[in-house]
Amino acid sequence: MNADDLAWETVDSGVDYTCPGFDVRRDDVRLPDGTETDFHYVDEPPAVVVLPFTPDGDVVLVEEWRQAVGRVNRGLPAGTVEDGDDADLEAAARRELREETGHEADSLSHLVTVEPENGIANSVHHHFLARGCRPTAEQDLDFNESIRPVVADYDEFRAAVFGGEVRDGRAVLAVSRYEAEHGSGVTGADGLAGDE
Amino acid sequence: MNADDLAWETVDSGVDYTCPGFDVRRDDVRLPDGTETDFHYVDEPPAVVVLPFTPDGDVVLVEEWRQAVGRVNRGLPAGTVEDGDDADLEAAARRELREETGHEADSLSHLVTVEPENGIANSVHHHFLARGCRPTAEQDLDFNESIRPVVADYDEFRAAVFGGEVRDGRAVLAVSRYEAEHGSGVTGADGLAGDE
Numbered sequence: 494m495n496a497d498d499l500a501w502e503t504v505d506s507g508v509d510y511t512c513p514g515f516d517v518r519r520d521d522v523r524l525p526d527g528t529e530t531d532f533h534y535v536d537e538p539p540a541v542v543v544l545p546f547t548p549d550g551d552v553v554l555v556e557e558w559r560q561a562v563g564r565v566n567r568g569l570p571a572g573t574v575e576d577g578d579d580a581d582l583e584a585a586a587r588r589e590l591r592e593e594t595g596h597e598a599d600s601l602s603h604l605v606t607v608e609p610e611n612g613i614a615n616s617v618h619h620h621f622l623a624r625g626c627r628p629t630a631e632q633d634l635d636f637n638e639s640i641r642p643v644v645a646d647y648d649e650f651r652a653a654v655f656g657g658e659v660r661d662g663r664a665v666l667a668v669s670r671y672e673a674e675h676g677s678g679v680t681g682a683d684g685l686a687g688d689e
Numbered sequence: 690m691n692a693d694d695l696a697w698e699t700v701d702s703g704v705d706y707t708c709p710g711f712d713v714r715r716d717d718v719r720l721p722d723g724t725e726t727d728f729h730y731v732d733e734p735p736a737v738v739v740l741p742f743t744p745d746g747d748v749v750l751v752e753e754w755r756q757a758v759g760r761v762n763r764g765l766p767a768g769t770v771e772d773g774d775d776a777d778l779e780a781a782a783r784r785e786l787r788e789e790t791g792h793e794a795d796s797l798s799h800l801v802t803v804e805p806e807n808g809i810a811n812s813v814h815h816h817f818l819a820r821g822c823r824p825t826a827e828q829d830l831d832f833n834e835s836i837r838p839v840v841a842d843y844d845e846f847r848a849a850v851f852g853g854e855v856r857d858g859r860a861v862l863a864v865s866r867y868e869a870e871h872g873s874g875v876t877g878a879d880g881l882a883g884d885e
Contacts, residue, residue, distance in 0.1 A: 535757075
């Protein structure tokens with residue numbers, strides 16, 4: 494891939510700004526042509542995202558206030574991987590599912606791992622598929638989480654995703670990936686023509 | 690949706706940090722239970738992403754140094770929508786395709802629009818499908834863009850996406866969405882079983 498021709502050299506690095514949720518890191522770099530400059534990016538811990546199905550094939554969603562986009566967002570349970578006992582990503586996914594929705598899963602499997610915005614952030618999202626989810630616990634939210642769990646018809650949610658009504662990137666990615674693997678042309682038949 | 694039960698009130702807002710590429714905005718907010726606190730998020734302009742096919746059905750990719758994740762990333766042409774003449778998102782997509790790869794497209798269509806990380810950012814990515822892409826121009830990069838265009842076999846790229854080799858979130862989303870719409874079970878047949 495001739496990767497070396499494109500690589501930057503990092504001369505120095507430091508946290509330039511910090512706030513709850515993430516830092517901004519500034520790297521002093523040398524570009525391939527020798528130019529020295531700096532580059533700033535968001536530094537945050539990895540996260541897990543869960544696409545949770547009930548035994549009946551419904552999907553467990555969260556309606557959550559998202560201040561960055563100024564609306565209640567309908568999406569998937571998700572959260573940051575915490576230090577220490579969350580080294581096991583599947584355990585983190587189970588914890589977020591339980592805390593945000595009060596549901597626990599029979600089984601989890603890895604769906605996909607992505608860097609959603611690696612142009613400006615080192616964020617990594619690990620997506621899991623959860624089967625056999627049942628309400629077994631109480632919601633356990635952080636003080637500034639405004640979240641309502643909703644059990645929804647999966648076909649209706651998929652149609653909302655493919656119709657463009659759902660903009661949440663984690664939900665769109667998880668459903669698209671799940672449908673690419675498991676779908677049988679259904680998505681092509683129910684609304685994509687009207688997309689946009 | 691009882692959205693109001695979850696909504697936060699924004700009492701004040703200001704840019705708390707700025708760097709090339711994005712700002713960090715701090716909002717003073719009042720939570721539904723009356724608690725007053727603040728919330729910080731990344732404020733950046735919208736972006737376009739292009740999944741570009743040649744007349745032969747190959748895909749036009751970019752190999753690009755991504756400092757935030759410290760490697761050469763294989764992904765899709767993408768870039769920020771600039772003020773003014775980029776109000777037309779399709780024009781922005783054509784410009785980024787041309788500048789990063791030297792290719793121009795016969796036709797573009799909207800694929801999907803997502804907020805990749807609306808928990809900490811107001812980022813919006815508008816994905817376009819481009820058909821009939823041909824080399825017609827010179828690359829025209831910013832000083833700190835280290836990008837090599839590569840025309841690749843689409844089936845091979847799709848297999849790399851579904852096999853987990855490609856982590857770039859934009860590329861994984863665009864290919865997954867395209868396959869959910871146009872795929873015919875092929876993705877299920879070539880490697881997903883091995884996906885962790």
